Amino acid sequence: MLRIAVQKSGRLSEDSLKLLKECGIGVPNGNNQLKIKAENFDAEILFLRDDDIPEYVQDGVADIGFVGENVVLEKNKATEIVERLGYGKCRLSIALPKTRKKIELKELNGMKIATSYPFILNRWLKQNKIKAETHVISGSVEIAPRIGLADAICDLVSSGSTLFSNELYEYETLLRSEAVLISGKQLSPQRKELLDKLLFRIRSVKKAKYNKYVLLNAPNKSIEQICAYLPGINSPTIVPLAKKGWSSVHSVISESDFWNVIENLKAAGAEGILIIPIEKMIE
Ligand code: PRT
Ligand code: ZN
Secondary structure, three states, X not given: OEEEEEEOOOOOHHHHHHHHHHOOOEOOOOOOOOEEEOEOOOEEEEEEOHHHHHHHHHOOOOOEEEEEHHHHHHHOOOEEEEEEOOOOOEEEEEEEEOOOOOOOHHHHOOOEEEEOOHHHHHHHHHXXXXXXXXXXXXXXXXXXXXXXXXXXXXXXXXXXXXXXXXXXXXXXXXXXXOEEEEEEOOOOHHHHHHHXXXXXXXXXXXXXXXEEEEEEEEEHHHHHHHHHHXXXXXXXEEEXXXXXXXXXXXXXXXXXXXXXXXXXXXXXXXXXXXXXXXXXXXX
């Protein structure tokens, strides 16, 4: 049985359970128990505080875990990142009061920086040869400068609105983070096999999210030009329509190319363009 650690209640809980569900792994009753047997997969879900997940995975209490990369790097345990998951995106940044604009890096020397990430911060300070004092606090880091507890902070930022409302600004980004899947280094062959099965499913789900299925009608004279814009998995599928001189073209395009491709297709004479989400993509 594969023991999977998931954050009990927090920002990563819902997306992690959703991803498991998209991989065909059901978690009955959600996270209101500590440990639960998964449906349709030989796995058990352990609900833990995110800070504890790297250590539990290192020690083999859990085999794998869904956790923020920021936590993995801060805890610095013997685990490995086996997949990046694309949700829970944030930055770990040094922020300064708005009154201290345009300062040089060396002016951080002698400052007191409040953080919940002392390991990552101290490593960065050392790399940049800055001698600052780190003040470790576990929550509400952003109010530290206002109450005179610190000159600066080093904390997670996503939209930036917490910094804004505390009259701080993002000065320097130390790390860009997202949710990752970590694994212990000593999985048994059976558990490794289950992990490989799960990774295959996660990758199929991720690929599907980054791609869209496109269906369109095109005059035959434009087909060649249209196909040039549509790589497809191998090549687009072309089916003649009842309407003489027209065909239906089916293909897959990636999210990042999406709007450019659509504009080109329209300019080339494509009509009735349908964009359809893809549920899974198995290659
Ligand atoms: O109880 P437990 O210990 O499990 O949870 P927690 O309170 O320690 O963590 P939680 O649930 O807040 O966050 C879990 C993970 O979500 C983090 O480790 C990150 O990987 C990821 N994540 C993504 C974030 C944010 N975005 C985020 N914005 N974690 C925290 N924040 C906080 C940040 O600390 C700051 O207070 O949100 C505030 C800033 O947000 P913005 O949008 O105002 O910039
Ligand atoms: Zn935590």
